[in-house]
Amino acid sequence: MTPSSASSSADAAIRARIEQWVRPEIRALNAYHVPPAAGLIKLDAMENPYRWPPAVVEAWLETLRNVALNRYPDPGADALKRELRAFFRVPRGMELLLGNGSDELLQIIALAVAAPGRVALAPQPAFSMYRMISIFTGLDFVGVPLSAADFALDREAMLAEIERRRPALVLLDFPNNPTGGLFEAETVRAVIEKAPGLVVVDEAYQAFSEMTLMDWLHDYPNLLVLRTLSKMGLAGLRLGMLAGRREWIEELDKIRLPYNINVLTQASAAFALRHRAMLEEQAARIRADREILVAALRACRGLAVYPSRANFILFRAPAGRGGEIFTGLRERGVLIKNLDGAGDTLRDCLRVTVGTPEENQAFLTALAAVL
Ligand SMILES: Cc1ncc(COP(=O)(O)O)c(C=O)c1O
Structure with a gap:
């Protein structure tokens, strides 16, 4: 056997084993894709563009000096939870579960309820990990389209599917x-009640x-509220927080792997949360710059710009031009998110994260050149 025929028969053997043992629904998935961004202005991932002032960085490094890397982390992360409770104004009586990003908490919740034939339901489009996590934990995923005209939560369709599929x-x-829109609270209430x-x-x-x-936690025993530090300038730390009734949190905590929040994250997040004014000032700046960016996009001929209550903006390019505009921007050094191809409702749609004023201007300049 030649070396190349030996390696191709090894490849075939691996493929056969994969087909035999990896569940078909996993084989059918695509891994969460993070595009390379080296050398590009990165406006694709809803990150906060701001670092901390040098004096704050110095104080943070000083705290890290005392962190015992040789010891396992506090398994309950109690000190960090105290900071989170105060920072996020968690209602009295509610418990917290922390995750390695909110992704991990979504996975823990799905693992707790998944069983053959059970359903997870979410609007579509929505955060892509909802579908991924549902599928790989063994839940059947049901997507309910948002209203085509304005991406609102479709109350009738949601209630009808909940009635029909009885989702776990x-x-x-x-x-x-990716739409950036805030669903109408009363429609969310109807969903929770149903x-x-x-x-x-x-x-x-x-x-x-x-x-x-968050205040609805007292009213609805089937409600959990998820938060993350990722969009507040701490995406690199990986910290998510789930708030809910003690009974739920106790069940979910059984699935959490021990020590899932490492010592550096615990110390750094607790430190950051003590700098409320700095974090709030960054968020306020991003909200103000979002409005400037929305106005500038609305002034561009041929774009449909959707209202945003997030740190990113969804817009639709002229028919058939979404992919080309995305590529043109990347060639000019600006990376945004191309949603064209993520289903019919998002045809020609692109999503830009609000960056610094300079980054936003570079994006607008590049956009003007490609439009
Ligand atoms: C709606 C939503 N939830 C959760 C996440 C994941 O956040 P984390 O970084 O905490 O895992 C994202 C990330 O983009 C998101 O858009």
Whole structure:
């Protein structure tokens, strides 16, 4: 056997084993794709563009000096939870579960309720991990289209599908990614009241929407509220927070792997949360720059620009030009998110994250050149 025929028969053997053992629904998935961004202005991932002032960085480094890397982290992250409770004004009596990003918390929730034939339901489009996590934890995923005209939550369709499919889990991103819109609170209430299982309201973009349903936790025993530090300038730390009734949190905590929040994240997040004014000032700047960017996009001929309560803006390019505009921007050094191809409702749609004023201007200049 030649070396190349030996390696191709090894390849065939691996493929056969994969087909035999990896579940078909996993084989059918595509891994979450993060495009290379080296050398580009990165406006594709809803990151906060701001670092901390040098004095704050110095104080942070000083705190890290005392972190014991040789020890496992505090398994309950109690000190960090105290800071989170105060920072996010978690209603009295509610418990917290922390995750390695809110992604991990979504996975924990799905794992807790998944069983053959059970359903997770979310509007479509929505954060792409809702579908991925549902599928790989073994839930059947049901997507309910948002209203085509304005990407509103379709109350009748949501209630009808909940009635028909009896989902174990309903996932609502509030505001929605990728549209940026904030669903009408009363429609969300109707969904929570109708749902036979858990409803997760994912407030990843709360710093920019300035709207929360956290206070509803007392009213609805099937509600959980999800937050993340990722959009507040701490995406690199990976910290998500789930708030809800003690009974739910105790069940979910059984699935959490021990020590899922590492010592550096615990110390750094607790430090950051003590700098409320700095974090709020960054968020306020992003909200103000979002309005400037929306106005500038609305002034561009041929673009449909959707209202945003998040730190990104969805817009639709002239028919058939979405892909070409995305590529033209990248060639000019600006990376945004191309949603053209992510289903009919998002045809020709592009999503830009609000960056610094200089980054936003570079994006607008490049856009003017490609339009
Ligand atoms: C709605 C929504 N939820 C959760 C996440 C994931 O956040 P994290 O970085 O906390 O995993 C995202 C990320 O884009 C998101 O858009």
